Amino acid sequence: MKKFLAGLAGAFIVLLGMMIVRTLNYGGQAPGIQVIELSPPPIIDTDNAANNLGEAIRYKTVTVARGDPRPGLEGPWLELQAWMRTTYPDFHRVAQRETVQGGLTLLYTWPGSEPALAPLLLMAHQDVVPVNMGTEGDWDAPPFSGTIQDGYVYGRGALDDKASMVGLFEALNALALDGFQPRRTILLMLGHDEEVSGSGAAAGVDLLASRNIVPEMVLDEGFMAVTPSPLTGAPMAFIGVAEKGYLSLHLTVTAAGGHSSTPPRDSAPVRIARALLALEENQMPSNISKPPVSTLFRAAAQDLPFTTRFALANQWLLGGLVDSTISAEPAGNAMIRTTTAPTMLLGSAKENVLAQRATATVNFRIHPNDTEEDIMAHVRRVTSGIEGLDISVAASGIRGAGASPVSPLDNIAYGVLSAVAHEMTDGAPVVPGLVLGATDSRYANALTDSVYRFMPAIVRAEDLRGFHGTNERITVENVGRLARGYAQIILAMDTAN
Numbered sequence: 368m369k370k371f372l373a374g375l376a377g378a379f380i381v382l383l384g385m386m387i388v389r390t391l392n393y394g395g396q397a398p399g400i401q402v403i404e405l406s407p408p409p410i411i412d413t414d415n416a417a418n419n420l421g422e423a424i425r426y427k428t429v430t431v432a433r434g435d436p437r438p439g440l441e442g443p444w445l446e447l448q449a450w451m452r453t454t455y456p457d458f459h460r461v462a463q464r465e466t467v468q469g470g471l472t473l474l475y476t477w478p479g480s481e482p483a484l485a486p487l488l489l490m491a492h493q494d495v496v497p498v499n500m501g502t503e504g505d506w507d508a509p510p511f512s513g514t515i516q517d518g519y520v521y522g523r524g525a526l527d528d529k530a531s532m533v534g535l536f537e538a539l540n541a542l543a544l545d546g547f548q549p550r551r552t553i554l555l556m557l558g559h560d561e562e563v564s565g566s567g568a569a570a571g572v573d574l575l576a577s578r579n580i581v582p583e584m585v586l587d588e589g590f591m592a593v594t595p596s597p598l599t600g601a602p603m604a605f606i607g608v609a610e611k612g613y614l615s616l617h618l619t620v621t622a623a624g625g626h627s628s629t630p631p632r633d634s635a636p637v638r639i640a641r642a643l644l645a646l647e648e649n650q651m652p653s654n655i656s657k658p659p660v661s662t663l664f665r666a667a668a669q670d671l672p673f674t675t676r677f678a679l680a681n682q683w684l685l686g687g688l689v690d691s692t693i694s695a696e697p698a699g700n701a702m703i704r705t706t707t708a709p710t711m712l713l714g715s716a717k718e719n720v721l722a723q724r725a726t727a728t729v730n731f732r733i734h735p736n737d738t739e740e741d742i743m744a745h746v747r748r749v750t751s752g753i754e755g756l757d758i759s760v761a762a763s764g765i766r767g768a769g770a771s772p773v774s775p776l777d778n779i780a781y782g783v784l785s786a787v788a789h790e791m792t793d794g795a796p797v798v799p800g801l802v803l804g805a806t807d808s809r810y811a812n813a814l815t816d817s818v819y820r821f822m823p824a825i826v827r828a829e830d831l832r833g834f835h836g837t838n839e840r841i842t843v844e845n846v847g848r849l850a851r852g853y854a855q856i857i858l859a860m861d862t863a864n
């Protein structure tokens with residue numbers, strides 16, 4: 368018996384030793400990331416750039432529903448566009464400007480001297496989400512005032528996405544003023560309705576496709592550097608290499624209806640409830656062994672606590688623990704699997720009338736691991752025991768509803784973004800990430816697989832609440848950072864071959 372216990376202890380020590388070795392060897396950047404030398408950016412007047420962002424915020428380019436702005440309500444867009452011309456004259460001197468389909472989405476072309484080089488496509492959007500009625504008073508400064516106070520520019524669009532738009536203009540205008548002449552053609556596309564459908568960007572991408580344009584890189588909003596990062600508690604830069612897709616399903620049960628005094632068992636609403644419970648208890652599977660999630664954890668590994676690294680490095684044993692720990696946080700859960708969100712419920716219109724039709728709408732955000740067909744198959748399987756359940760796709764009308772492809776890490780584009788993020792953060796870890804929402808850039812995957820979502824800014828974690836929320840704001844310092852970062856990206860993409 369003693370011998371057996373000693374043997375067991377020995378085996379345990381060997382196993383533990385192996386696991387520790389695996390932990391020490393775990394992590395590192397994905398192979399093939401290019402090391403890029405950066406040029407200094409042009410001189411940017413940060414205060415002036417912040418003032419310009421404040422001015423851009425004052426144009427109420429608010430979209431609420433598909434098709435916005437309605438005919439006759441384009442005023443704020445046209446005024447914002449007139450403002451662009453007067454505020455950034457040097458860029459307007461060197462670039463051609465066209466409107467997409469005669470609409471409000473803009474496409475600028477700054478022709479390069481070497482037409483054989485693939486162009487650079489920079490994207491941002493002009494529209495913003497509304498401020499919820501009754502919450503205006505909760506803001507430290509009125510939401511469409513563009514007020515600068517305590518070192519911040521306040522207002523709807525300060526982060527999403529007028530900061531990108533203004534940062535790009537500041538960079539391009541400063542470069543034009545400096546006499547910079549690109550070798551590679553620079554395209555700037557500014558969608559007008561990203562927050563409702565992105566129809567403008569979709570049309571803009573169609574236009575570029577009709578011209579056979581294959582960009583070297585597409586850069587849009589989506590991620591930035593965050594301090595502190597929820598992963599490590601320290602600054603960290605995320606570069607979006609993929610974004611989740613979108614699918615809504617209607618689950619419907621029809622029944623005879625009648626008076627609620629003599630109800631049947633297992634009525635239509637009850638069967639809908641059982642279907643929702645089945646979906647709740649059977650979440651879509653996670654998979655953290657594939658990019659972008661696998662590359663994210665590996666790239667972040669050196670900065671993760673030892674215990675986290677230990678678990679990640681030994682998923683053959685601790686995979687279940689890793690999964691349940693990450694899944695416990697809604698944002699972590701959304702990062703590793705297709706999420707399931709029942710959102711709308713419909714039944715009878717009166718309390719004493721049995722439902723003849725009960726419907727639930729369930730919104731899925733599709734992980735790059737899954738397809739729409741995977742979700743349909745999953746829903747059918749887990750609800751197969753529920754009689755009379757009809758499953759149909761809700762007509763959400765979002766084009767490209769699947770998750771985006773995962774963009775490569777071993778090309779010039781990722782190397783440039785990685786270098787800019789690294790320099791900007793004084794050496795914080797730079798990791799590839801999965802964007803949980805949707806951006807206009809999802810359409811650009813029709814042109815190239817080199818699509819990235821990154822704003823060169825360092826945002827405090829607490830300020831992330833401003834996205835679509837109260838007190839959306841950005842530091843004055845970050846407005847300067849954006850302008851300089853975009854200029855460095857443009858310069859580095861221009862010198863790389």
Ligand SMILES: [Zn+2]
Nearest residue numbers: 527528561588
């Ligand atoms: Zn946005």
